[in-house]
Amino acid sequence: MTNALSRLLETRDWLMADGATGTNLFNMGLSSGDAPEMWNEEHPDRIKKLYKFAVDAGSDIFLTNSFGGNAARLKLHGAEKRARELSRISAELGREVADASGRTVVVAGSVGPTGEIFAPMGPLTHAAAVEIFHEQAEGLKEGGADVLWLETISAPEEYKAAAEAFALADMPWCGTMSFDTAGRTMMGVTSAAMVDMVEKLPNPPIAFGANCGVGASDLLRTVLGFAAHGTERPIIAKGNAGIPKYHDGHIHYDGTPELMAEYAVLARDSGATIIGGCCGTMPEHLEAMHKALTERPRGPRPSLEDITAKLGGFSSASDGTGEDAGAGRRTSRRRRG
Numbered sequence: 001m002t003n004a005l006s007r008l009l010e011t012r013d014w015l016m017a018d019g020a021t022g023t024n025l026f027n028m029g030l031s032s033g034d035a036p037e038m039w040n041e042e043h044p045d046r047i048k049k050l051y052k053f054a055v056d057a058g059s060d061i062f063l064t065n066s067f068g069g070n071a072a073r074l075k076l077h078g079a080e081k082r083a084r085e086l087s088r089i090s091a092e093l094g095r096e097v098a099d100a101s102g103r104t105v106v107v108a109g110s111v112g113p114t115g116e117i118f119a120p121m122g123p124l125t126h127a128a129a130v131e132i133f134h135e136q137a138e139g140l141k142e143g144g145a146d147v148l149w150l151e152t153i154s155a156p157e158e159y160k161a162a163a164e165a166f167a168l169a170d171m172p173w174c175g176t177m178s179f180d181t182a183g184r185t186m187m188g189v190t191s192a193a194m195v196d197m198v199e200k201l202p203n204p205p206i207a208f209g210a211n212c213g214v215g216a217s218d219l220l221r222t223v224l225g226f227a228a229h230g231t232e233r234p235i236i237a238k239g240n241a242g243i244p245k246y247h248d249g250h251i252h253y254d255g256t257p258e259l260m261a262e263y264a265v266l267a268r269d270s271g272a273t274i275i276g277g278c279c280g281t282m283p284e285h286l287e288a289m290h291k292a293l294t295e296r297p298r299g300p301r302p303s304l305e306d307i308t309a310k311l312g313g314f315s316s317a318s319d320g321t322g323e324d325a326g327a328g329r330r331t332s333r334r335r336r337g
């Protein structure tokens, strides 16, 4: 265990990850049709500023600006030949910021989905997916990423292909899925099924978990599902700052810093070890989360009612597991913080 993340996990019982990448970059002037990865080259100062937001708020881990930096995604911008290079630069900028911080900060090389559907339903073969992820992994490794960080995955095939690619690159990794469809991923994976899949991998991740999805409440229900299914592996919680709302053509997340502080403490009590935010999570949210995690003691594992009372209702009645999936269990009344 020679990587920075494993070393931190040996000495700390919780770690804070970062917040939103997209939301913060849009605030710095990124247009919604543009590839954020181009900014690694065009606006390195803005990308370093993004990383520094997280470091200054107390994050132990931040993700590189390479979520869409695989060849399949960059193809939409005519930049499919630049996956390795743009990923490398994202990690080099991260290395610079982390090394200047004066403490151990983990540079996690972000790897997002290809955006393509796997065969036989779609065009993407396993071999092609492994190649796409391997290319990006090598770029992130060259740039100095401590670990690779797979995120927002829906299909188990894609998670497994990335795992295989990361083994080829000989890199330690973490990987989260997005449970955005009535407690399951878009491709139907439940929290319990993810635990089973992760434990069967020949090169399992250092930590696994959930990111993005619907709101903070749903994400914690998924974390409780991981813990209930039984796992010794560190769990990652990276929930959105509330629910996206549309105002005048802009997406706005309704979660306040106070709500995200509650979320962070509840995530830890639910069994998560690595806690961060996803869409809508700004520096002020991270600061409130870090303060709460530092100052507030651990509590008992929360019930679903505790979660909805503090963070608001779930988007679906069930968490997608069990025989009553899709029907049944009612959750407490909606109350948003």
Ligand SMILES: [Zn+2]
Pocket: 211, 212, 213, 240, 278, 279
């Ligand atoms: Zn998100």
